[in-house]
Structures are given as C-alpha cells and as structure tokens.
Amino acid sequence: MFHSSICSASSENFPMALSGFEGFEKRLELHFSGDDPVIGIGLRQLHFQSIEEVLHEVQCTVVSAVGNQYFDAYVLSESSLFVYPTKIIIKTCGTTQLLKSIRPLLLLACQVGLSLSQCKYTRGSFIFPKAQPYPHTSFKEEVIYLEENIPSHLCYRKASVMPSILTSHSWHVFVASNESHDDLPDGSFTLEVCMTELDRVLARKFFRRPDDGKTGDTAGKEMTEATGIGGINENALICDFAFDPCGYSMNGVDGDRYSTIHVTPEDGFSYGSFECVGSVYDGRDGIARTLKKVVQVFRPGTVSVAATTSSSHEVWTVVASAVEQLGMKRRSCTADEFPAAGSVVFQTFTPRRK
Template sequence: MAFSGFEGFEKRLELHFFDNDPNPTNIHNQLGLRKLEFESIQQILQAVQCTVVSALANSYFDSYVLSESSLFVYPTKIILKTCGTTQLLKSITPLIYFANNHLNLTLSSLSYTRGSFIFPNSQPFPHTSFNDELTFLQNTIPSNLCFRKASIMPSKSSSHSWHVFTATQNPHHYQHDCDQETYTMEICMTELDPILAGKFFREPNDDKSGHSAGKDMTELTGINEINKEAFICDFAFDPCGYSMNGIDGELYSTIHVTPEDGYSYASFECVGSLNDDNDNIVHVLRKVVKIFRPGTMSVSMRTRSDYNNEAWKKVAGAAEPLGLKCRSCVMDQFPAIGSVVFQTFTQLRRKNSLK
C-alpha cells in the first residue's frame, strides 16, 4: 500500500440562508444562525468527523478552531473548512435541517471549493473524486438552488487545480454578509521551508496546553504580525501542527499548518475589504510567504466585482520579489460567488521542474 500522510489540503463549504420571516424584529431572528445551540453544532461536526478545540466571537460572528481546520458562523452565513479525511459534504443535510426547523432559515446559495489532494486515494466517499462530490451535491442540495455550475480550474501542473461548485436560487444574488465590498483570498502552500516548518513542532514533553503552545507558535513565527488588529484564537497540536482563526470586525482570517517533511502544507485564508487600501493584499501575501517560504503555491481570489482583473496582477507582482514566479492564471464566473481567479506559483529556480 502506498504511503499516505496527513492530508493538508482543505475542503471548503459556504452556505447562505435567508429568514423566512419577512419582518424579523426580535433578537432571536437577528442573530440567525448564531442561535444554533452548541449541541447542534457538535452534531453537524460529528457527521463530518471533527470537533471544536477552541472558540472566539465578537458582535459580528462566531469563530471555532476545529480538530481539522475551522468553522465561522454569521447570522445568515456558515463557512466550514476541514482537512484530513473528513467528510465535509455530509454536513449539508444536518445544517439545512437545523437552520430550517430550529431557526426558520432557508438555504439560498452554496459554494464548495478545494485544491488537489496530496493523497487522493485516502479520501473517503463522497470525496473520492470530484465527480463523486458533484453527484453527492446534486442529490443533496434542495431543488430551489437551480442555478448551478461546476468547474475544475486548471494550471500547468496536473497536481494543482482548483475545484469549484456553486448553486443558487437567484443568479443575480451574490454570497455577501458584510456591510463592506469584500474579497476572499485562499493561499495553499506546499514544500515549506524545513527550518520554518520546524517551528510548528512542539518540544517533547513540554507540558503546555494546546492553547498555550499555539500562542507561542503565533508569536515565534510572526503570524501575529499579519494583521495586528485581529484577535487571534490559536491551537498547537501534539506532536506537530497548528491552526488559528483571526477576527477583525466583520472579517476573518485563518491558518492551518501540516509541517511534516515530505508532505508539508500550509494554508492561509482571509476575507478583506475592497474599501480599504488595495495594497493590503500585497502586504498580507508577502507576510504569509515569508512565514512559510513554500516551494509551490496557489492563490484563489474571488469577488463579486471586476476587481479581480487587477487583483491577480497585484498578487503576481507581490510574489515575484519573494522568489515565486506565476506559472498559470485562469479566470471564470460562477453563480452565487462571482469572479474567481486561480493562480499557481513555483520558486524561480524550479522553472522547469513542475510535476
């Protein structure tokens, strides 16, 4: 049997709901999905096969660090991101059930995205292939989400592609739950610098809690410098691995690290405001790359505006001084989420060694 390590690449699910009460007046309705009882959240995560290890909240949303990645709960939006061999799509049915029957909320749009698995043969159904995932999605989501699109956004490397599925009941409605015009950026990094990846290993018998060791890693690596305004909830796993969620007003960021040599992986995701200085994208990307120094990297950026037409140039321009060359760039439009740009990068010295 072929060797299989821990699968770092995450599966990401985002669901948006609307309130069946056209005139919500009480606090219960205003909180929406945030009124889900923790026992219900645990049942949803049990279907996926992961658990909550830490939590943080503000007046806008609730943030959970999971045993496999992250969960964010807004009044009308849920983002669930899991790695390893979790069965993420099995969360859809219980999520719809609890939202509909306990909170009087109806699903209005859904998006599912992921990169290419490092160990695809280790994934359980329905994540055994993108075709299996699509069949499961088509058979699971309600019929009112009739505007649907699925695509594999390619790159020059067959091992790096971006899988996207979206569905919505209104093709002119975009997933949006903030007062600001936002973008979502996902950075997936492999072949991390071994010395930098080593900072995400715990000392043997350190007697620290996961929270305490996580805080140490956050400060040691400079992760706390990416967004100094964010409140951070972090956790270090034993003997290695790291997760964090950052919350900054309505916006979130999240990092997950699998540092083992041979299949090292790190991801960074954030929601940023297009109302702010656009150079924030450049700042964030440079900070993240310096923390991990990946050999290969992909960047997916989505926004409902035409901003992506210039954003991909900013991303490529920020990466090259750090020794990463843009090898491919593809764009597409999807119902519910708008414009998506997918770029892949490799180190300049590896120009002819894409595999």
C-alpha cells in the same frame, strides 16, 4: 452562541492517510435567507451541542473558539468553522467527510427560520487522493453528492475544475444559487492560499517537544509569536491551537472579517494554508501587504491562490504582483465565472529559476 474567547479541549484521533496527513482542505460555504425576526442572531442561536453533532458526522471536534458581535469562530481538530447570522463557512482537512454536514446544517437552519440561498464548495488537489472516503473519492462524486443534497430551488448551478500547469495543483469549484446574478456585497473578495514544500526551518517550529506539559492553547500562542504569524494582521484577535505532536491552526477575528491559517509541517507533505476576506476598498496596498507577510512567513516551494471577487476589480493582478515581488514566478492563471459567487481567478507560483 459564543460571546467570549473560551473553550479548549483535546482533539480526538481521527483516521489519517497511511502515507501521511492530508493538509489540503475541503471548504463549504452556505448562505441562508428567511423572515427570522431576530435575523441579527440567526444561525448563532444554534446550541453548541447541535454544532458538535454536525461535526461528529464530519469526523472532527471543536478545540478552541472565540466570538464577537458579528460571528463565532471555531478552531476544529481538522481546521475551522465560522458561524454568522445567515452564513456558515466550514473547512476541514485530513480524511474528514465535510459534505456530510450539509443535510444536518440545512435542518438546523430550518429550525431558526432560514433556508439555503447559495452553496459554494471549493478545494485544491489532494496530496493523497486515494485515502479520501466517500463522497470525497473524486470531484465527480462530490458534485453528485452536492446535487443530491441541496434543495432544488438552487437552480443556477455550475461545477468546474480550474487547471494549472502544475498537474498536482488544480482548483475545484461547485456553486449553486437561487439567483443567477451576483448578489454579494460589491467589492468583497475571498483569498484562499495553499502552500506546499514549506521552509524546513520554519516547519520545525510547528512541532511540540514531547511531554512539554503545555495545553494546546498555550503552545499555539507560542507558535504564533515564534513564526511571525501574529504580525500578519496585528488588529485581529487570534484564537490559536497547537496539536500534539505537531500541527497548528489559527482563526483571526477582525470586526466582521475572519482570517485563518492551518499548518501540516511534516517533511515530504508539508502544507500551509491562509484564507481571508476583505474589500477592494481597503486598497491594493492592504491586500499586497497581507499576502507578502504570509508568503514570507512560510517560504513555500509552491503557492496557489484562488481569488473570488464580486466586482470587476482585478484582485488577481494585486495577488500576482505581491507574490512575484518575493522572488516567485507565476506559472499559470485560470479564470471562470460562477452564478452569484462572482469571478474566481486561480494562479500558481513557484520560485524563479536562477
């Protein structure tokens, strides 16, 4: 378990799509329950070596990390990992094999007296789908793999592809739970924001100068300040990392909440993502202000936002209003309900035509 802002290492070189790097992440969220007498620690008592072994199966490594009294946040060579006492969120990009983490994670959880109660997998549409290895060759294959590798007691299951008018932007969701009802804290939400065609001037700030002599941590902090990312949530403790020759990742830690940003800046397939968790009780202004800051930083050509909420509160209307105030127009909106995960609303935006 991590207790401080620590640890950086050089990332390994893992396979990359021949046509370019795949920015769109795969995201896996696992919830656990059990009779652990030290439930306040739970999964956080796992040895770092055990976590590294899981990540090796996925084909990524830890490059930086930070922790507080609530959870541990790891910046990976291919995105991020968050470990709470009874919850794990792992998202990876490139040609990683994220779903191969399921079996080893379930075994590790069992060792600390926890069993899986909910599994949620989400992703956007890959830019380079043909470069993805098994089991990520198609959403159908991913669902089959998930079905075969999660316990049978998670009997409430649903898979859905949420389309948009932009054929290159669809949202893929799989949820399995041992409860049919919504058991998330009332009012909580998760925003997953995917941005493509980033502003070219901004994207250049995520390239490092050759032989700059800086560590990934030092270069990352400079990028955070130079791009305005540090101002998105000024209360967050930021753990950032810059890759060589380009690319950037950041985890923000604010109490028991996380936020994360990942950037692939190359021309032709530039991509940036932002994810955060929050509560509708923070108010409409808080949600809108954060989202506006994100879009203003990256100035993307296309924005897609998946909002998952456990309550009837219409977070998606706040999302739409905030993004449209920045000169973009909503092109599509799709909604669906999932067992124990609540409602998911997927929206896409592009600049208004003059």
